Every structure is written in C-alpha cells, then in structure tokens.
Amino acid sequence: MYLFVINPRSGGGAGQRSWLRIERLLKERAAEYEALHTESASSAGSDVMQALSGREHWSACVVIGGDGTIHSVLEALRTRGVPLGIVPAGSGNDTARAFGIPLEPKAALDAALGGIRVPVDLLAGNGYTLTAVASGFDAQVAENVNASRYKRVCNALHAGRLAYLIGILHTLITFKPCRASIVCDGQEHTFEDVWLASVCNLPSYGGGLLIAPQARPDDGRLDVCVVYGCSRMQLLRLFPTVLKGSHVSLPFVTMLRGTSAAVSFERERPAIGDGESLGRGALAVRCEPGALTVLAPRAWAAADPAPQAQVGAGREGGA
Known part of the structure; x- marks a missing residue:
C-alpha cells in the first residue's frame, strides 16, 4: 500500500495537475494506495503521521509537491521507517534533482513504484x-x-x-x-x-x-x-x-x-x-546517517558508486 501526499498548491498548482495525471495512472495499474491532500506544511507532518499509524506496513509515502512539502513529512517518515517517493511539483525541486528523479510525472511515478532503495542522511536540529x-x-x-x-x-x-x-x-x-x-x-x-x-x-x-x-x-x-x-x-x-x-x-x-x-x-x-x-x-x-530511505531511479543508482538495495516485491498493489 502506498500513501500519496499531495500539495495541490505546490509550484503554482503543479501539484494538483500532477496528481490528476498520477491518479489516472494508479487506477490503470490497479495499484493500492491512499491519498492525503494537504495545503499547509505546518499540518502535513501530523496528518501524515496519523495516516501512517493506521497501517502496519507501507511500501512508501510518495510526496507530490516541492521541497517544502517533503520537509514537512521527514520526521514522520523517519519515525515510522517508511521510504520516501517523490513526484516533483515545486519551485526548486532540489531533492528530486539530487536523486535523478525526473520532473515528468509518469517517469517520477515509475521511480517511486519501481526504483531503488537509497539510504540517505538527514540533518537534525530544530527538526x-x-x-x-x-x-x-x-x-x-x-x-x-x-x-x-x-x-x-x-x-x-x-x-x-x-x-x-x-x-x-x-x-x-x-x-x-x-x-x-x-x-x-x-x-x-x-x-x-x-x-x-x-x-x-x-x-x-x-x-x-x-x-x-x-x-x-x-x-x-x-x-x-x-x-x-x-x-x-x-x-x-x-x-x-x-x-x-x-x-x-x-x-x-x-x-x-x-x-x-x-x-x-x-x-x-x-x-x-x-x-x-x-x-x-x-x-x-x-x-x-542513513536516517531516511529514498526511492530513486535505477539509472541514478547505477551511476552512483555506493551500493544500493533493490525494492522488494509488491510495488503495485503491495501490502
């Protein structure tokens, strides 16, 4: 099961436009997912924590938004040990850029559902x-x-x-x-x-x-x-x-x-x-070190010298 966190206001409405396309693709692929819409970074973290607490296992939390939306859910993902997937829809999209995640929604979704698990560091201090x-x-x-x-x-x-x-x-x-x-x-x-x-x-x-x-x-x-x-x-x-x-x-x-x-x-x-x-x-x-797991495209992982672990089965319609 995937949790999709959508900020429809990200990128001047790009978040909502991306979600409409992603939603169609998820239905075509018969993927099991839940959708959580948020318009406030201040409330997104607690909303995601509550949503993640409702189920024991999640394949990933996929954020459709920008770096600020990702920032708001980091503590919840670290606490619950849930991987982060990204469909970039913000102004800067530097997190997506760092992991080679495409800006095009379908390609980004492919990375989130069938990418590589990358253990990454977080900066801790005031969150x-x-x-x-x-x-x-x-x-x-x-x-x-x-x-x-x-x-x-x-x-x-x-x-x-x-x-x-x-x-x-x-x-x-x-x-x-x-x-x-x-x-x-x-x-x-x-x-x-x-x-x-x-x-x-x-x-x-x-x-x-x-x-x-x-x-x-x-x-x-x-x-x-x-x-x-x-x-x-x-x-x-x-x-x-x-x-x-x-x-x-x-x-x-x-x-x-x-x-x-x-x-x-x-x-x-x-x-x-x-x-x-x-x-x-x-x-x-x-x-x-290694406080978060990010789902990155296989091509990025292949070009990176650090060893990566493959995402397990059940990417579409998993538990």
Whole structure:
C-alpha cells in the first residue's frame, strides 16, 4: 500500500495537475494506495503521521509537491521507517534533482513504484532537513521570495530558478553582512563580514544552485559553505558561478566538512531548512546517517558508486 501526499498548491498548482495525471495512472495499474491532500506544511507532518499509524506496513509515502512539502513529512517518515517517493511539483525541486528523479510525472511515478532503495542522511536540529540548513543572505532571499508576488508568476511560467535570482537582486539592496562563528566538529572558525553560512546534505538548493557540489546524501557528513569578506558586487558575481559549483575556489568562500556544525551570527539572521523557515538565531545541526530511505531511479543508482538495495516485491498493489 502506498500513501500519496499531495500539495495541490505546490509550484503554482503543479501539484494538483500532477496528481490528476498520477491518479489516472494508479487506477490503470490497479495499484493500492491512499491519498492525503494537504495545503499547509505546518499540518502535513501530523496528518501524515496519523495516516501512517493506521497501517502496519507501507511500501512508501510518495510526496507530490516541492521541497517544502517533503520537509514537512521527514520526521514522520523517519519515525515510522517508511521510504520516501517523490513526484516533483515545486519551485526548486532540489531533492528530486539530487536523486535523478525526473520532473515528468509518469517517469517520477515509475521511480517511486519501481526504483531503488537509497539510504540517505538527514540533518537534525530544530527538526529534520534533507537538502540544506541555510542562514544569512540566502535564507533572507528565500524569505523574500516566499513572500513575493513574482514567485507565483515564475511558478506559472515553470521558472522557479528565475524567482530565486530575482530574490537575490531584491535582497542585495538591504542585507548587511556581519561577523559569524562556525563550529564544525568542535573546531571554531570565525569570519568577518559573513554573507551566508549554509550547512548542506545535498549539492544544491534554490532551484539548482550548486552551493556544495561535493556534498553526498549518503556519506555521513555535512558540508558547510561560508561566503564572507566580499563586496556586494563580488557577491553578485558569485551567483553565476554557483550554477556550476565553481565558486568553491574563490578566495572569499570557505568549505568545511564534518558530522556537526553550529552557526552563530553577531546579528540575528533568518534560517531555512528545505526552503522552510526555521526561525532566527543560532543554529546547531548534526548529520544523522542513513536516517531516511529514498526511492530513486535505477539509472541514478547505477551511476552512483555506493551500493544500493533493490525494492522488494509488491510495488503495485503491495501490502
């Protein structure tokens, strides 16, 4: 039995459009499933926990939505030990991108029903996060984008990355960098004029920005990107290099790696996890190895050097 969690508002209505197609495919395949519609990230987690508690065994929980919707169900899936399937229908879809899950609904459904079980790490701290816990400038960008009208317009045009780039220009005008301390595996690093400090589990966020290109979701490590000591113009020039991950070689970018990280800004800064607000203030994040199972396409697993386990029988109409 599969639980499908649908956020119809994701991606400017892409969630609902994807579900209508997925529902037809499930009926054609005579798959056994339950559907749970949610429009609020704050209530999705408890709704999913309650739904999962109603049955002993689930083949998977398949989220039709964006990274924020996935974020809201992580604790329930970890607690219940239920694999995560993804039909991407959000603005950024960085979780799907990291696991090679296609944007096309039918192909994504094929991966969810007949893919490979991939054990992956989670970032733990103020809940669970799968992509990255970001603080500073990029978190402020996300806050501004989420509150904007242009995000809805970009979603309607299927241009989620464009909304983020507009948000960068919007935020660049008013944001002021400050001193920050990053403690990684017990070793303290102090930086002046810090623009952002991102603790990453996956390579990208913000619709494909490769903030930590070397990050892997299954290595038991988190990767920290710190951008500091540069001018506004230098920061603006940095973002095109993030599209390819080449920013890591710039003199005002430092990359750290470890199993835990704490970030403290001299001034209060916003923080986000999977694009969702985590409040303001200091952060403490640790890597929790193998805490979640993700269903990925076989092609992605074949290209990945880490060994994977095949999904068991009963993918369509299983127990």
